[in-house]
Amino acid sequence: MLTSNDKNPQMHYEFVCLDELVPEDHLLRVIQKHIDFSFIREKVRQYYCEDNGRPSIDPIVLFKMIFIGYLYGIRSERQLEKEIQTNIAYRWFLGLSLTDRVPDHTTISWNRRTRFKNTNVFQEIFDEIVRLAIQHRMVAGRVLISDSTHLKANANKRKFKKHVIEKSSRAYLKDLEVAINEDREVHGKKGLKPREGVKEEKEIKVSTTDPESGYMVRDSKPEGFFYLDHRTVDHKYNIITDVHVTAGNVHDSVPYIDRLNLQIEKFGFKDTIEAIALDAGYLTTPICKALHDINVFAVIGHRAFTPVKGLFAKWRFKYDLECDVYTCPQKHTLTYSTTDRNGYRMYKSNKEICKTCPRLSECTRSKNHQKVISRHVWEESKEWVRQNRLSKSGKYLYRLRYQTIERSFADAKELHGLRYCRLRGRENVQEQVLMTATVQNIKRIALHLAKAS
Secondary structure, three states: OOOOOOOOHHHOOOOOOHHHHOOOOOHHHHHHHHOOOOHHHHHHHHHOOOOOOOOOOOHHHHHHHHHHHHHOOOOOHHHHHHHHHHOHHHHHHHOOOOOOOOOOHHHHHHHHHHHOOOOOHHHHHHHHHHHHHHHOOOOOOOEEEEEEEEEEOOOOOOOEEEEEEEOOOOOOHHHHHHHHHHHHHHOOOOOOOOOOOOOOEEEEEEEOOOOOOEEEOOOOOOOEEEEEEEEEEEOOOOEEEEEEEEEOOOOOOOOHHHHHHHHHHHHOHHHOOOEEEEOHHHOOHHHHHHHHHOOOEEEEOOOOOOOOOOOOOHHHOEEEOOOOEEEOOOOOEEEEEEEOOOOEEEEEOOHHHHHOOOOHHHHOOOOOOOOEEEEEOOHHHHHHHHHHHHOHHHHHHHHHHHHOHHHHHHHHHHHOOOOEOOOOOHHHHHHHHHHHHHHHHHHHHHHHHHHHO
C-alpha cells in the first residue's frame, strides 16, 4: 500500500535519551565500557596552568576526539568537527548532549601544534594503553614480530635538491673493531689501527616540501618521498608494543636493536622474551649477533642470492670450524689469509692447484686462477639464525608474520587512514603513527574484554 510521510522533521519535537539512541553493540559503547581514559588527565596536567587563564576543554574529551578521528579514518580535523556535530554515537562518547557545542577543530590543532609540541604525551598515552593490555594478560612478551611499511610523505617527488652528506656511523662499529683485532691476533696478525680522518659521503635527494622525509628506491615498491613506520607486535593478541618513524631512505635494520632494547626495558620483557620473527630486510650480521648474544630464538627471512652465472654458489664450499678452512667441491682447501676492516676473513685457494683443476671455469674467473671466499667474524650468528629459520619451529614462527604484523599494517592503512601522511615533518608523522597504533590497541582490547565478559 502506498504511503507518504508528510511530517516536517524541522518542526518536530521529542523527548529522547541520548543513551538509548546508541546501539548496544556499537564499538564506541564497548570502548567506553572497558577502557578507562582517566589517566590522560594526569599525563597532561603539567602542560596546563592550575590557577590562571580561561577554562580549557577537558583533555579526555580532546583526546577522545582525536581517537574518533583515527578510529574511523577521518583525515581532516575540520571534517572531524562536522562528523561529531551530526553523529549521535560520537556525541555520546564525548559526553555531549544534542544541544552542546562541539569543540572547534582549531582547538585540536592548537593543542597539537603548541601545547603538546616537543613533548612525549602521545608516546606516553600509547605506552599506557600497552600497559593496560599487559594488565589484562593480552601481551605475553614471549614472541615479538617486527617489520616496517612505507607511508607516502606529503611531498612532490619532483621537487627536490641534491645534497652530499656524510654517512652516519653505526652503533655496532666499536664492537666490530674489537672483534676484528681479536680475530687478527688469534690468526697471528697485528691489530688494525683505528681509522681516522676518513669520511664516507653520499649524494641524496632532499625534498624542498618536506625535508625530513626520505627518497625511497626499493624493488617492487613505489619511488618517491616516504616515511617508514617500524612496528613491533606481540603475537598473543597482536597488540602493538612499539612504533617508530624514520625517513624512507633509512634501512630497516638501523633502528631495530635500539627499539628492541627500549621495549625490553620499558615493559619488562627481559625475563619473558623467547623468540623474534623478522623480515629479510633485517638479515644483517650485527642484528644476528645481537640476538644471538641475548639468547633469543631469532627467525629472519632470507633473500635468495644469485651467484654469477656459471659459477659455484658459496654454499658449495663447506666450512670446517675446527680447522678454520673452506673445502671446495673438488675437495681442495682454501686457507685463511687476512681479516679486513669491514670484518671479513679472506680464505684463498692454492693457485698452483687451481690452474690444473678441471672445474676451474665453474669456480672462478680471476686472472691469477685463485678463488677467494669471505666470511664475517660474526658469521656463526648468521648461520645460527639460518638454522632457526629452517627448523620446524622457525617455519611456523615465520608464518605468524602474515597473521600478525602484516595484518596490523593492513588494518592501519585500510581502516585508519595510515596510507598517507597527514602532515609534514617526522615528529608530526610520529604522532600520526602513534595515535593510529593506539586506537588499534584500544579497539582490540575493548573487543577482547567484551567477548570475555
